[in-house]
Amino acid sequence: MRHRPQWRRVACGAAMLFAAAALATALAWNSIFEAVYNSQLALSPSSRSYREWVAPDVPLYLEIYLFNWTNPDDFPHQKPILAEVGPYRFREYRRHVNVSVYPNNGTIAYRTQRTWQFDEDTSEASLQDNITILNVIAASAAFRSRDWGFLKQKGLSLALAMFGHGMSVSKLAGELLFDGYEDPLIDLANSLPPSALGGAPKVDRFGLFYGRNNSIDTDGYMEVTSGSSSEIPGQIVRWDGHSSLPFYAGECAKMTGSAGEFMPHNLTESEPLTIFMSDLCRTVYMDYQESGTLEGIPYHKYVMNEATFDNSSSTDRNSCFCNGECLWSGVMNVSACRYGSPSFLSLPHFLHGDPDLLDKVEGLAPDPDLHTFYFAVEPRLGIPLDVSARFQYNVYLEPMPNIALYANVPKMLFPIFWVQQKVQVESKVLGELRIVRGVMDWGGTVCACAALAFAAILTVTSCCSSHCKKKDEIEKEKDEAELKLNPNNRS
Template identity: 30%
Template structure:
């Protein structure tokens, strides 16, 4: 009777262990579904969700660091047509994108419209000098080739000028054009947009995707706003390493794509790092999508030049060219036309660090360089010695942000810790259940073997 009860107990234990193991196994897909459901609910851009609270507010402060290219030989360039020699000056750091979104309005087509107020506050503690530091740089007015020689002479203008950091960035009164000129003028008190982005309420895969920018609808491409909660929308949850991410930058009036590079831990949170695809700034011959950014056959060597995009159509006709800092990934001629540049992948590349489950970008660095073109002219004295068309680097900037420790702790508490706890529970149940099942099953088999006639006879044999 005792043996029977013992065996029944082992059978019951084996069944219990099997059930526990099955529960642990079932929890793995069920738990993933539950987590995915919660993440998708909180990722929708609508009042009351985690995504909306971070999206609508100013959030983490974004900084823009500027490095200027200071010309060392302006006289030689003017008199003998030699190549400009530059040295890098900076960084000069400003706090930007610190204002919350404005004019937020939800639309019937599951989009939300808004504008991004723009402002810049100088941060002396993060800068290499003051806003009053002077830089010798290209004269923005003379770079416009349609100007008359008489105007240049009357205003005593030259190919190069010496201006303060503040003037070059945010504007100064130009005696030649009798108007305000500046690389980013006007900026303070203006806004970017309006934007229309999908909320993701009807389709979470569309969350943050731009429907319209400044009233223009994008039909041919999939666009994302340059991502960070204080800047714009997040990517759709559940990233696939094999698929590139698309995001939009209003600074260059276009979208770009980034591919997965590696995974690493950012403040104990696993993130995927995405970098710009090599084709982003390729010549139109190698990347036909860039053909619209090649408008001048002389300056781009019949559109064979890599590394620069002509943004004149997006910058009110100004001869602005965008590149990566120090012409990273650009044609070799860019580094011989202007001397003193040293492209470096680590310091000059653009990247996004994205948490894969939520699609939230937790850190980013957007690095771009602003260039202008000048070339030879028989009519303008200051350009007569110039031998060839030159794409001249004015300034490069690093727009960067990273979640702070408090936000990281909150993120880990609300999401990561719960996912880890559920994962632990799943594997503990699976492991414990399997262990109990195997132990009881083995014990039962041994018990049955111990009570067999052969086993009992073997025990009675003399030593």
């Protein structure tokens, strides 16, 4: 009697095992990939992601455009005529410092240090340019005095006249930006108690970016998810010790979303991209605009549009951001988180803003191609591919009868400057991303094909075994019949 070869049983068992394993992997591929990918992204001191996050080597540039006021002597009888000058281009170096890891709750806390160096070769303007802008110091002092009594306001009016403050100030671009300039009103402010300054730190000079270079305090103390507990890293948890924003109430006080460096995965066209921005002291909801590809990598593009800084005329979502009266749509009042200064932010050239904003000035020309704030993000992995962060800083003016300098000014927002930080992923990183996308997109298919291949091997092996078994049975029956016919042949 013949026996089935042992190798057939082993082959069948192995094929069945591999087929089951490949099928299970194919069905769970997305979950497996997500778990492995998240483990690589986690902000732990031993991970590659952490090292690249602490000191990013992606080239960063800050571009600043100043609005030169060409007719200050004719104001307020004539509209301000503004001429955009720039860009003043600065190379930015960024590091995360004072990092503390909290494994118990899966968070990581840090401060961000930024250093800017003027790039003379690529800038289209010089720091020696003479620029005229609105006198921000005087405008801020007048804004703070809105709730003062008659005598205090008159005292401020006399101080402005005594110190020679006018409606405008002309300085070198370098002084207006990072270097700063001295002003006797600053010395007077430093002699006042902190409560009179709205808690603002005392400074010895004034500049639009004075004190920010090399500072670790500008962005505040951030605490975000580390990604060690399967959640996405870089999602805001606390800011400067607050788990909710002290400047707003209700829904507007909530802090949620990405801190700007790690985006959610599996982004859709129907959900907004949610980002917490410390410069705005709030969470921003960016809406989907379109999809495209960058060197073969697909992306979803999310933008700040008409609804982002809406004054609640079209949606109630932004009403709690008003901090008082909502005057214009398309701008955000950030005075509450700027020590009570008359600061409003908008998109450059009042893009998507109330038409009245443009009616009050001349020289602005909003262009969506030049002034849109957008994030282009690879949707499955949440990798930012192309980012243009753009904001315009404006100072609020209103008539103040008891302060001579501002007695007849119109109620308006006066543009001072706008900034752009544009970052695009390098080709080398895009090459690595294509490999990761290939593994993610085709890994499940490859495993399914492997399962089919092993199933085929199992089928062939089983058929072969059945055929051999049947052949053995036929030969056995033949042998038995032969023995019956020829009993003498029996051994």
